[in-house]
Amino acid sequence: IKMSQPVDESSTFEQEFKAFMEFHGPQLVAMGFPDDLNRKLFVKLKAKSYDAGENLQMVVDEGDERMYLRTLIDAKANKDVFLVDHAWTFKQRTAYKTLKENDKLVERLENMLKFQKKLDLEGENPYSKKKPTLAEYLKQCEESTEPVKIYDLDEYEIDDLKKISFRDEVEEVSLWSNKIHNPNDVTQVLMKLPNLKACWLNDNPVQTNCSNFNVIGDHFDKLEIFNSNLTCKAGEWAMLFYARDQGVTSVEEIESLDLSGKNLLMVDDLSFFKKMTKLKTLNISDNVDMYKPKEMLMKEAQERAQ
Structure with missing residues (x-):
């Protein structure tokens, strides 16, 4: 009879913890996570102990339409870690x-x-507002006595951009989920807008019809954001766009910035980072160029930021 050997649970735990740190350690260091909480984090993740709701509470201040985090315990900085069950983005x-x-x-x-x-x-969606027809929306923009800097043209089944008339002062044009298929229409119509800084054509046939679609934005004079990515001309305007929820008016005021997956390494001039003296948190993950090694890209980014 072959007797099974007793399982050394402590040894197994240490092996799993070591593997966890080898894989996630660099991420934790990059985000400034306290070293002495690494083991507690692993234990809670392993046990699926999503305890944030038991110790923290989100409070809505309807006066200024903001949400605040309130602790339900006597919490001290860097003394504990609580997990949130991330269900849906x-x-x-x-x-x-x-x-x-x-x-x-x-x-x-x-x-x-x-x-x-x-x-x-x-x-029908009980929370959705009644959407004006395309003709009604364009008429509102045309007749507005105030500058119209944003055109929200999502899901209007637009198939021909040449039928749309934009005002010269427009800075942002969102065309998500339409039927635009001709890249020539995109360039001919949108390049005429002298102040255009951001354009979204996500979920349109032109994305697959045009072989060089991803670099179209680089040919515009002032365009800084194209299809949720930064163009080579991206600068302070784009940084302020991604920091709008902070209510800032200059890059010097920005405290946190999420530029993950935004094609940051393709920006020609990254010197605007020098002005961000209050910046505490910066997420630049998933900024990859498949044609260049990561080390080369990081070196180029550092040189352009000098």
């Missing part, structure tokens, strides 16, 4: 549609939030 425009198409997500949210009855997702 979504864009507001597609949230309702995503819920209707994902039964498992709906069931999970019902269980997490302890709904007394099933979510009713049939019929």
